[in-house]
Amino acid sequence: MLKVNENFLKLPGSYLFSEVARRIRVYSEAHPGAEIIKLSIGDVTRPLVSAVIQAMHRAVDEMGTAEGFHGYGPEQGYEFLREAIAQGDYAARGVEMKPDEIFVSDGAKSDCGNIGDIFGVDNVVAVCDPVYPVYVDTNAMAGRAGEYQEELGRWNRLVYMPCVEANSFSPEPPKEIPDIIYLCSPNNPTGAVISRERLKAWVDYANAHGAVILYDSAYEAFISSGDVPHTIFEIEGARTCAIEFRSFSKTAGFTGNRCAYTVVPMELERGGVKLNSLWNRRQCTKFNGVPYVVQRGAAAVYTPEGRAQIMANIDYYRANARVIREGLSAAGLVCFGGVDAPYIWLKTPGGADSWEFFDQVLDKANVATTPGAGFGPSGEGYIRLTAFGDAQATKTAVERVADMFR
Numbered sequence: 001m002l003k004v005n006e007n008f009l010k011l012p013g014s015y016l017f018s019e020v021a022r023r024i025r026v027y028s029e030a031h032p033g034a035e036i037i038k039l040s041i042g043d044v045t046r047p048l049v050s051a052v053i054q055a056m057h058r059a060v061d062e063m064g065t066a067e068g069f070h071g072y073g074p075e076q077g078y079e080f081l082r083e084a085i086a087q088g089d090y091a092a093r094g095v096e097m098k099p100d101e102i103f104v105s106d107g108a109k110s111d112c113g114n115i116g117d118i119f120g121v122d123n124v125v126a127v128c129d130p131v132y133p134v135y136v137d138t139n140a141m142a143g144r145a146g147e148y149q150e151e152l153g154r155w156n157r158l159v160y161m162p163c164v165e166a167n168s169f170s171p172e173p174p175k176e177i178p179d180i181i182y183l184c185s186p187n188n189p190t191g192a193v194i195s196r197e198r199l200k201a202w203v204d205y206a207n208a209h210g211a212v213i214l215y216d217s218a219y220e221a222f223i224s225s226g227d228v229p230h231t232i233f234e235i236e237g238a239r240t241c242a243i244e245f246r247s248f249s250k251t252a253g254f255t256g257n258r259c260a261y262t263v264v265p266m267e268l269e270r271g272g273v274k275l276n277s278l279w280n281r282r283q284c285t286k287f288n289g290v291p292y293v294v295q296r297g298a299a300a301v302y303t304p305e306g307r308a309q310i311m312a313n314i315d316y317y318r319a320n321a322r323v324i325r326e327g328l329s330a331a332g333l334v335c336f337g338g339v340d341a342p343y344i345w346l347k348t349p350g351g352a353d354s355w356e357f358f359d360q361v362l363d364k365a366n367v368a369t370t371p372g373a374g375f376g377p378s379g380e381g382y383i384r385l386t387a388f389g390d391a392q393a394t395k396t397a398v399e400r401v402a403d404m405f406r
Contacts, residue, residue, distance in 0.1 A: 007143045012150065016133045016374035017041055023358070024368050037397040039324070039385045040368040042188070042342070044253045046316060048297070049309035052252065055300035059293040070292035075283045077104025077261065081295045085261060088302035089246065095233045101265050101276060103283055104290050104298075106258040108218045108247035112182075113138035114286070115214060115243065115262070118278040119180060126159035126178035128171045130189055130375030130382075132216070135182045153377040162378050163190060169336060169345070170194060173205045181206060183232075184216040186223060189375050189384040190345040191337015193228045199235050206241035212270065213238075218247040218260075221314050223340045239265040243275065250342065250388075252301045252310050259290050259298045317342050320394045321387035327395075328385075331402035342387040345372070349405065354380055365400035 013019065020040050028036060048056075062068030076082070082099035090097035105111050112134050121143045127135050136158065139145045146157030154160055159178050161171035169192035171183070183202065185194040194202070206213050215232040223230055232238045244263040248254035264276040290298075300306045325338035334347040346369075348357040354371035361367050361383070372382030387394070 005141065007141050007145075010145075010148050011137060011140055012148055015137065016370070019374070020358075020368070020370055024362070027362055034366045036362070036366045036368055037389065037393050037400075038368040039389060039394070039397055040370045042250070042386045042388055043255050044250060044313075044317075044388050045390055046253055046313045048253050048257075049306060049313065051300045051303055051306035051309055052297045056293050056297040059296035063293065073289040073292055073295070075287050075289050076100070076280065077102065077290065078292065078295050081299045082261075084299045084302040085246075088307075090231065090233065093230055093234060095231060097233065097263065098266070101263055103262045103264065103279060104295065105260050105262060105283075105287065106290055107249065108216065108245040108260040108262075109134055111245050111260060111262045112214070112216060114282070115245075115279070116142050116144070117282050117286075118275060119212075123179035124157070124159060124176070125180045125182070126161055126174055126176075127182045127376075128163045128184065128187070129154075129160040129377060130163060130372060130379030131182070132184060132188045133375065135214075136376075153373070153380075160376070160378075163187070163192065164378055165336070165347075168192065170198060173202065177209045177211070179211055181211055181213045182216070183213055184218075185228070186217075186219040186341035186343075187337075188216075188219065188341075189343055189370070189372065189379065189382075191339070191341035191343040192345075193223065193225065193340045195227050196229050196235070197227075199229055199232060200237075203232070203235045203237045203241060207237050210270065211241065212268070212275070213242040215242050215244045217244055219250055219341055219343075220246070221251040221310075222318065222342055224318075225340050228340055233263070233265070239267045241268065243268065243279075248298050248301065251314070252298070252306075253313060254294075254298070257294050257297060259294050316391065317387045320389060320391055323391075323394055324385050324387060324398055327398035327402055331405045333401075333405065338387065344385040344387070346383050346385060348372075348381050348383060351381055354383055357383055361401060361404070364404050365397070367397045367401055 082102045086097045145155035163169040169190040220230045232242045247260040268275045321338040336345040338344040354373040358371040370384040372379030
């Protein structure tokens with residue numbers, strides 16, 4: 001008789017953002033006249049920049065000719081994009097990266113989940129708490145997380161690294177030595193960043209214990225502080241212990257285009273095996289590559305025109321983050337993040353339950369947020385707000401929430 005993967009049955013409820021969407025939908029149906037402003041899901045709202053659109057138009061025209069048609073492309077990504085990434089995102093910051101260490105994909109979310117394919121099920125996994133749910137759920141699906149302890153809101157085989165106000169939402173190396181360590185900077189959901197000094201300590205820790213850091217830097221374009229690395233490979237020793245995930249989704253507005261990349265250095269080996277080779281084997285078997293037209297659009301990000309246009313969009317979202325942070329702080333609410341990240345981590349007043357506060361803000365201000373408890377036990381007592389909305393709508397949302405406390 002067929003057996004299902006029973007690890008899926010251990011997952012609690014629905015995926016966080018699906019539950020947020022469900023609650024918004026239920027409220028909207030009960031209150032059809034409510035004009036809800038969403039500061040919840042981190043989807044972008046600015047259109048693709050003209051440099052990207054023009055490049056994609058040219059690629060579409062190419063596809064309409066016998067000479068320019070492209071069918072299946074290389075699973076690792078076209079050389080023109082991998083070279084542009086190596087130069088634009090790494091060489092420009094003094095980091096040497098070879099194109100064959102870069103794997104273009106259809107999203108950092110996919111890669112963060114799929115990377116587990118190359119690791120054994122018995123590895124010990126450490127995650128930040130609060131944490132982007134994909135890291136936890138995909139390890140649970142694979143059988144690495146153990147059993148879910150509902151009363152604690154955590155899995156019994158995962159190592160949780162609390163990221164709380166007391167440690168400035170920056171994780172400390174755990175006493176229980178993990179094999180796999182997930183780090184995210186700028187962080188989703190807290191908006192915190194890892195300084196160069198602290199990241200060097202993490203690299204040294206991983207190398208000393210033979211662990212691998214899975215480093216999610218999907219939001220690096222929002223970094224403005226000088227002491228915060230844009231890539232873990234700015235840190236000496238990272239090439240022997242780290243894999244990095246990057247995305248065009250938030251940087252270039254590609255949430256609907258689907259394009260990202262993962263970097264696996266050639267020096268990274270465990271058990272005498274190059275992880276680059278394993279990831280390449282996995283991708284060649286399970287992935288057919290990102291469409292040619294999309295990759296041409298992504299390559300345009302690295303042109304002078306593309307860079308300037310994209311940074312204008314980043315500045316637009318940064319301004320939104322400032323409006324949220326300053327506006328709600330002025331109303332007496334305690335806010336974190338929103339400086340080097342598009343996320344604001346708001347402390348619920350009076351220690352209110354995060355889901356209850358979510359409902360309260362939705363009902364009284366018609367503003368949708370994301371409850372911190374959905375990101376892990378240490379997220380309780382917080383909500384996450386995103387800066388990816390329309391500027392005027394963001395100002396209106398802040399005014400509505402602030403009015404609740406005046």
